[in-house]
Amino acid sequence: MKAKITLKDIARELEVSISTVSKALKNSEEISRDTKERVQAFAKLYNYKPNNIAISLKNKRTKNIGVVIPDIVHHFFTTVIRGIEKYANARGYNVIVCLSEESFDKEVINMEMLANGSIDGFIMSLSSETQEKSDYNHLKEVTEQGIPVVLFDRITNEVDCDKVIIDDELGAYQATNKFIDQGKKKIALITTDDYLSVSKARTKGYRKALEESNLGIDESMILKMPSMEMDEMAIKTFLNEKEPDAVLCVNEIFAVYSMRLVQEKGLKIPEDIAFIGFTDGVLSKYANPSLTVVAQHGEKMGEVSAKMLIDKVESEAEEETYQTKILEPTLVIRDSIAH
Amino acid sequence: MKAKITLKDIARELEVSISTVSKALKNSEEISRDTKERVQAFAKLYNYKPNNIAISLKNKRTKNIGVVIPDIVHHFFTTVIRGIEKYANARGYNVIVCLSEESFDKEVINMEMLANGSIDGFIMSLSSETQEKSDYNHLKEVTEQGIPVVLFDRITNEVDCDKVIIDDELGAYQATNKFIDQGKKKIALITTDDYLSVSKARTKGYRKALEESNLGIDESMILKMPSMEMDEMAIKTFLNEKEPDAVLCVNEIFAVYSMRLVQEKGLKIPEDIAFIGFTDGVLSKYANPSLTVVAQHGEKMGEVSAKMLIDKVESEAEEETYQTKILEPTLVIRDSIAH
DNA sequence: TGTTAACACGAAACCGTTTTCGTTATATTT
DNA sequence: AAATATAACGAAAACGGTTTCGTGTTAACA
Numbered sequence: 001m002k003a004k005i006t007l008k009d010i011a012r013e014l015e016v017s018i019s020t021v022s023k024a025l026k027n028s029e030e031i032s033r034d035t036k037e038r039v040q041a042f043a044k045l046y047n048y049k050p051n052n053i054a055i056s057l058k059n060k061r062t063k064n065i066g067v068v069i070p071d072i073v074h075h076f077f078t079t080v081i082r083g084i085e086k087y088a089n090a091r092g093y094n095v096i097v098c099l100s101e102e103s104f105d106k107e108v109i110n111m112e113m114l115a116n117g118s119i120d121g122f123i124m125s126l127s128s129e130t131q132e133k134s135d136y137n138h139l140k141e142v143t144e145q146g147i148p149v150v151l152f153d154r155i156t157n158e159v160d161c162d163k164v165i166i167d168d169e170l171g172a173y174q175a176t177n178k179f180i181d182q183g184k185k186k187i188a189l190i191t192t193d194d195y196l197s198v199s200k201a202r203t204k205g206y207r208k209a210l211e212e213s214n215l216g217i218d219e220s221m222i223l224k225m226p227s228m229e230m231d232e233m234a235i236k237t238f239l240n241e242k243e244p245d246a247v248l249c250v251n252e253i254f255a256v257y258s259m260r261l262v263q264e265k266g267l268k269i270p271e272d273i274a275f276i277g278f279t280d281g282v283l284s285k286y287a288n289p290s291l292t293v294v295a296q297h298g299e300k301m302g303e304v305s306a307k308m309l310i311d312k313v314e315s316e317a318e319e320e321t322y323q324t325k326i327l328e329p330t331l332v333i334r335d336s337i338a339h
Numbered sequence: 340m341k342a343k344i345t346l347k348d349i350a351r352e353l354e355v356s357i358s359t360v361s362k363a364l365k366n367s368e369e370i371s372r373d374t375k376e377r378v379q380a381f382a383k384l385y386n387y388k389p390n391n392i393a394i395s396l397k398n399k400r401t402k403n404i405g406v407v408i409p410d411i412v413h414h415f416f417t418t419v420i421r422g423i424e425k426y427a428n429a430r431g432y433n434v435i436v437c438l439s440e441e442s443f444d445k446e447v448i449n450m451e452m453l454a455n456g457s458i459d460g461f462i463m464s465l466s467s468e469t470q471e472k473s474d475y476n477h478l479k480e481v482t483e484q485g486i487p488v489v490l491f492d493r494i495t496n497e498v499d500c501d502k503v504i505i506d507d508e509l510g511a512y513q514a515t516n517k518f519i520d521q522g523k524k525k526i527a528l529i530t531t532d533d534y535l536s537v538s539k540a541r542t543k544g545y546r547k548a549l550e551e552s553n554l555g556i557d558e559s560m561i562l563k564m565p566s567m568e569m570d571e572m573a574i575k576t577f578l579n580e581k582e583p584d585a586v587l588c589v590n591e592i593f594a595v596y597s598m599r600l601v602q603e604k605g606l607k608i609p610e611d612i613a614f615i616g617f618t619d620g621v622l623s624k625y626a627n628p629s630l631t632v633v634a635q636h637g638e639k640m641g642e643v644s645a646k647m648l649i650d651k652v653e654s655e656a657e658e659e660t661y662q663t664k665i666l667e668p669t670l671v672i673r674d675s676i677a678h
Numbered sequence: 679t680g681t682t683a684a685c686a687c688g689a690a691a692c693c694g695t696t697t698t699c700g701t702t703a704t705a706t707t708t
Numbered sequence: 709a710a711a712t713a714t715a716a717c718g719a720a721a722a723c724g725g726t727t728t729c730g731t732g733t734t735a736a737c738a
Contacts, residue, residue: 064457704714
């Protein structure tokens with residue numbers, strides 16, 4: 001076991017001072033060509049690499065970014081992480097992932113853990129519990145300490161920071177209009193409770209499209225699930241009673257499960273009933289029939305978030321100016337609607 | 340913006356020395372009750388939290404663990420990360436995630452980035468390119484430096500370290516036997532090239548089961564995909580020509596896609612043709628019909644890996660003894676086979 | 679020959695902790 | 709009253725770097 005070599009080791013071995021070694025390795029003009037060559041050769045031979053922690057302490061920069069998300073076993077979040085990781089890595093940053101598991105307390109604990117020097121900034125999406133409680137003090141504390149924060153997807157207006165979202169309202173609006181254009185008359189919405197910022201926006205888009213059409217809104221055609229867990233019975237009853245000819249779902253799972261239910265009843269998709277979901281994951285692609293979805297471009301979102309954060313981290317200026325980037329959703333047409 | 344407060348700040352404010360503050364906060368017996376109370380009250384008031392980086396430098400312990408995996412957009416890896424994160428967090432560790440994207444070079448770069456003090460140990464699964472090249476010098480260098488490594492799922496015997504795998508051979512063996520027991524005669528295997536350790540083991544289990552039966556092995560019933568990308572045409576041709584009555588697939592996607600193909604031809608699942616896949620992800624659960632799979636228990640695997648790593652990190656002893664934990668796979672029966 | 683500039687290098691502070699080892703007072707013992 | 713013990717605290721080194729500011733040597737110049 002050969003332990004890592006330090007500047008001190010090199011200095012002792014070559015009988016020069018630590019400062020000389022440090023400068024020589026940085027190719028400083030102060031050091032003679034001769035000494036530089038000796039030091040560099042020695043360093044290369046023993047595979048010297050500066051200790052990241054020491055540099056972090058000196059620079060007060062860790063080159064780590066903290067990502068706090070509710071869940072990692074959701075395709076959307078996974079793609080966001082990938083986008084963050086790719087971009088951050090390219091700029092020399094590492095990504096520390098923490099899961100809040102939709103819990104307010106865990107979100108707070110995770111942030112506290114990281115906020116004491118471990119990271120240069122946060123990228124996060126709020127837990128459902130946090131959105132439900134509307135308690136954002138942990139976020140405010142962090143921003144007040146001067147740690148930059150980028151909020152994505154599940155955001156709040158109560159915190160001053162950069163934000164990245166997709167235009168959920170527009171996505172739902174376009175999807176609903178697609179149904180209307182295709183002559184659908186009984187358009188249902190399966191969503192979750194409104195405290196989730198995204199569900200709220202999607203519901204709004206759905207309503208807007210119906211209001212603008214001559215169909216109008218039938219409140220009973222909206223099914224609100226109390227949580228994100230799927231209540232299979234609720235969906236079954238809803239579909240049987242309401243007999244919609246088109247269904248917009250706020251995620252893939254609601255949609256794919258619903259499709260199976262109506263297929264078992266002998267209905268034809270998309271002739272008798274059409275479906276559009278949110279999130280362009282594996283499920284949509286390989287479902288039978290494949291599911292038309294509003295794609296959220298998670299990877300792009302991750303990239304954009306990471307860029308915003310790192311730019312802020314590396315900017316000396318202490319501008320207190322924050323922006324919200326709104327990404328355009330796109331409708332990925334597959335076999336669950338006519339085309 | 341109120342900047343973080345340091346020991347030095349408290350010391351100056353209270354007109355004591357830094358060492359006194361440090362000891363007072365640790366409730367040292369050396370310090371008088373009176374001083375301790377003053378210091379602690381002041382620290383609480385200004386919400387003092389020790390700087391993690393400084394502590395890391397002092398202790399030569401970061402309480403970070405590095406996770407290097409090929410891809411995060413695969414359900415299995417995602418569940419492993421969740422298992423790691425949960426367990427590590429409970430023991431006060433953070434998780435730095437790096438993606439190799441199946442590239443040898445990225446794997447090397449990521450490890451080098453982290454190996455200079457950023458982490459206390461690695462948990463990793465090899466990229467396909469690494470397994471293909473059989474070049475493990477980056478792993479050996481790290482272990483020689485005394486940094487503990489735990490390899491999971493995609494492992495190699497050429498590196499001395501702890502390992503966690505599921506018994507892929509057993510899983511495939513049991514799945515194949517299930518087909519045999521149900522009277523299937525033409526049992527196909529759709530897999531990837533053998534350089535992936537898991538595919539190799541699964542193929543072995545498939546062969547073993549067939550050899551032990553009176554069916555014997557028909558090499559043409561094995562379809563090897565050159566990469567993990569799905570070659571839709573190859574699968575289609577294979578299924579049409581070979582007309583198997585049962586198919587074992589090394590992942591979900593191959594299976595779900597194959598199911599759709601044979602359904603389009605009018606075959607009934609599982610009567611005409613049955614399917615079993617690997618990985619118990621969303622796809623299997625919501626496919627139509629739902630897919631029977633060999634569950635890999637990713638979360639458990641992550642937990643076990645994290646426990647092994649942290650135990651080693653925290654053990655003072657420098658025992659050079661490594662173990663390989665083999666987790667039992669379980670068959671999750673769903674509608675793609677008779678039951 | 680004395681002054682000065684350039685060169686090559688080292689000492690030391692600093693980042694924020696922890697910890698060992700003094701060093702004072704004050705209290706106790708003989 | 710002298711010796712010793714104890715309580716309460718501070719100085720300083722250490723972790724591994726970076727960086728500022730000397731400092732000594734040599735060469736060039738007046």
